[in-house]
Amino acid sequence: MTRPASKLVIAAHEARASANPGFAARLLHWQGGHGRRGLPWQQTRDPYCVWLAEIMLQQTQVATVIPYYQRFVARYADVRALAAARSADVMALWSGLGYYARARSLLACAQIVVAEFCGRFPPASAVLAQLPGIGRSTAAAIAVFCSDERAPILDGNVRRVLARHFGVAADPHSASGERSFWALAHSLLPRQRTRMPGYTQGLMDLGATICTRSAPKCSDCPLRASCVAYRQQRVNEFPAPRRARAVPVRKAHWLVLRRGGSVLLELRPPRGVWGGLLAVPSFPTRAALRSAVRSMSETAQVVALPMRRHAFTHFELEFTPHVVRTERAAQAWPAPANSATAQEGNIWLSLKRADAAALPAPVRTLLIDLRDGTLSPRRPTAAAASARKQ
Ligand code: SF4
Secondary structure, eight states: OOOOHHHHHHHHHHHHHHTOTHHHHHHHHHHHHHSOOOOGGGGOOOHHHHHHHHHHHTTSOHHHHHHHHHHHHHHOOSHHHHHTSOHHHHHHHHTTSOOTHHHHHHHHHHHHHHHHSTTOOOSSHHHHTTSTTOOHHHHHHHHHHHHOOOOOOOOHHHHHHHHHHHTOOSOTTSHHHHHHHHHHHHHTOOSSGGGHHHHHHHHHHHHHHTSOSSSOOGGGOTTGGGOHHHHTTOGGGOSOOOOOOOOOEEEEEEEEEEETTEEEEEEOOSSSTTTTSEEOOEESSHHHHHHHHHHHOSSOEEEEOOOEEEEOSSOEEEEEEEEEEOOSOGGGSOOOTTOTTOOSOOEEEEGGGTTTSOOOHHHHHHHHHHHHTOOOOSEEEEHHHHHHHO
């Protein structure tokens, strides 16, 4: 019977892996001498601390994570303390770390661990992977570092190392490519469980410090002698580029309602983009924004600022801030009822506090630019005047 092509690819890479029995040994040896040591979460096998660090390290560099990790552990010493925290407090502590869905999942996961696992993280990666925010690779990392499980990790850095070292041409983002990489990663694991933490840390360290996306330091690499990409001088060809997809663009119009040195912020719904964070009211169209402003004041002047962009993983946001000034009392300017995002919990935030509030990055940048006076208006328009013309 003929085997499918994808299975042949997997088998070929596994065969190459078994032909490289020194892969794990060289990585372990290198990690012992050159890997990263002394990181705060490396001093413990407490699953709470390891889980916290691994969630923060998803798509974020070590240097950025360290102060956040330390603040979280100081404020919430264990999973029970975190599970009992208010969502707003967790979001505020996470503010600036980005990818805020991680913070929402963090709290949800802590609450499940307390409610369903008596406050103890399950040790097996297969169970961990079912909890909010913990994918297969993160689950494996937690299980390896806390209980020496023989489970492979496979994040972006590891895919890059494996693709280059074994010359894997498959697209790591395709379903068959993904299966191929997991099978390869599994075939490389050291036999002894006690070697798993050092090996896994070595893979992480090599991907982050030597086999980097651009300008890898092949001359310092412990895997150079058997690296297909290095030998064939094709390092830049691996991993195979993701097939180009058109990124959808979403447009929004932001109302920046200013009173003295403050701006009106509203609490966004718990789910969706920037869920649970404070942001300026957002409208899908310019007309909707102007209509909301007119409902609050017939004479307010709307000043449009230059359009800005913010890239999300799956779409690009194009937003135009519109500044409206008022000196009237706060209660005379409620959050616009027809804002696309209005929730209970609206506040006036002093621009001086923009650095510390739980704000999405583009909102924070906008408010800081406003505070520092580094913005130039595009064109002022009177909301009332345009209303009378219509
Ligand atoms: S030799 Fe270069 S390309 Fe190959 S694994 Fe090492 S750093 Fe990466």
